[in-house]
């Protein structure tokens with residue numbers, strides 16, 4: 001019986017904690033498409049490809065653990081150039097690390113919600129364009145995360 | 159009867175307690191509004207506690223309150239699939255039966271003194287009987303679906319139904335003993351103190367039984383989304399799935415009304431001016447109390463995780479059934495000592 005009483009106390013404490021958050025909410029999410037958290041330098045977001053530096057060695061496609069990177073060959077270009085499939089990419093950054101020419105680069109853009117599956121596959125031509133964030137393009141307010149002693153995480157207008 | 163005579167006749171019919179209480183307030187029409195707002199409130203409350211925003215984009219100015227209407231509309235236009243292996247007639251019949259059984263209690267719930275749809279000395283057990291018959295139709299759903307998950311869910315429903323309806327019944331009975339009546343209207347009249355003060359143990363066990371047997375998130379052991387997909391409702395799609403989802407809330411609504419009548423002194427304090435205008439709407443406090451109670455139950459979703467079936471059953475039989483028997487004892491003592 002004492003065990004039940006002890007657990008009853010714990011139940012009350014859980015409910016009290018819940019009530020505390022209900023009346024003093026501590027929201028840490030942001031209204032995403034209208035607001036946008038600015039990502040830090042060196043963030044491993046979408047990858048950008050610089051074709052002029054690439055020596056078409058194929059190492060990036062070989063190292064990719066998720067088989068997201070693939071060499072696109074054509075009749076005239078037998079060695080091929082890399083393209084990426086964001087349905088599969090896990091943003092590990094191996095491809096960027098292994099590239100001997102620094103022809104791949106991670107960007108700060110990480111908006112990976114797409115309208116269709118096909119849009120997530122980028123052949124070399126598209127892969128070499130600067131990735132754009134639809135939220136930023138749509139005029140989202142930029143926020144930056146700040147550490148708060150009391151609340152934990154807070155977001156401030158930049 | 160001429161045309162001019164028809165209108166007052168219809169109005170009189172509509173305003174008679176036999177029609178107004180079950181159909182308009184606190185019955186069907188109100189239940190629908192309650193359903194839409196409570197589900198929204200539940201999602202908002204859970205979001206607040208979990209540091210999120212919750213539904214927002216449907217009617218953004220009002221905080222997304224019409225989200226459930228949008229969801230309901232979506233259900234309405236979804237294809238309703240009947241599996242080839244399902245038992246067609248019971249498959250279609252069971253949800254209708256469930257909905258009917260969920261509505262029947264409103265025929266016994268009085269909303270103001272002298273305003274019961276069916277005035278009966280046994281209105282409390284009658285309402286409870288209808289509510290606790292819902293698991294039978296859920297069993298039928300599971301059986302007719304002819305699907306392993308559905309059968310498992312149905313068996314769970316049977317287990318949970320037995321364990322917690324017993325608790326609800328005994329706690330309700332102990333209040334019946336305390337008030338010396340099984341008539342809900344009388345029970346309110348005889349509460350010189352709210353029942354929750356007279357017998358807190360019964361109030362507690364009835365509450366737990368209510369939360370568990372209503373089977374709403376996260377006490378949806380029967381559906382167990384992550385374990386058995388949706389239990390008895392797995393084969394249902396479209397609007398019938400929506401009904402299955404609403405069923406838990408409908409059940410919770412009628413149980414909350416009963417709880418308010420039994421433990422929170424029902425419609426007291428009665429709003430006299432409203433009563434003199436029309437007795438049907440004088441039960442506004444009954445509704446407010448029941449609604450707040452529902453909101454509290456909805457809030458519990460953000461505090462608890464889902465219990466395992468065996469944990470829930472163990473608690474039901476080992477803790478809450480004995481507790482409810484104790485509450486019966488307390489009632490007898492209070493009655494004999496002569497406070498009432």
Ligand code: SF4
Pocket residue numbers: 063064065066067068069084088089090091092093094095096
């Ligand atoms: S980041 Fe990792 S998963 Fe993505 S393409 Fe590069 S190697 Fe593959």
Ligand code: SF4
Pocket residue numbers: 053054055056057058059060061082098099100101102103104
């Ligand atoms: S590893 Fe670098 S240089 Fe080699 S194919 Fe990939 S992008 Fe081009």
